[in-house]
Amino acid sequence: MIDSGPTNTSTIHDVPVTGNAVQQASIIGTQPSWPRRIWRALRHYPIPLGALALLLAMIGLYGVTAYTVARRTPEIGIRMAVGAERASVVAMVMRGAVIQIAIGLAIGLPAAVLGVRFVKTQLYEITSVNPLLVLAAVAILITAACIAGIVPAKHAASIEPAQALRSE
8 A cells, every 4th residue: 555645634632633723733732821821911011010110109108208297397397496407307307218118128128039939930030039130129219219208308398497386
């Protein structure tokens, strides 16, 4: 008997499949599961999502610092009336903003280090924590905290003592 070459009909797992169905079966077999699809879809968004998270953190820190300044207006007015320098008032408000970011970093850095364990199985070429990258992230967060805190700090330094004492 002479071999006539491949036929249109073949079997995959004892199921006869022809033509395009073979190609479809091979394509279906290579499709990633839904968690991998989500990770593949999100791989293009880390920079915009990170920027959005940083912006939200700055807005939140600004809001908390501005609220603290508004509540402490009489105290700041008394300090200014007694002779406090504007620079010391700015330093006092900025100290509060930096303390808030320090607490956030004290909680967030260990969580990020522990989170690498779970994420490295899903992401390509992530083996451990990159200290240079962590240092850059900390520097960016501290810079963002200073930017978010400077506006309420300047407002606190511009408070007139007589007006602040009247508002009490």
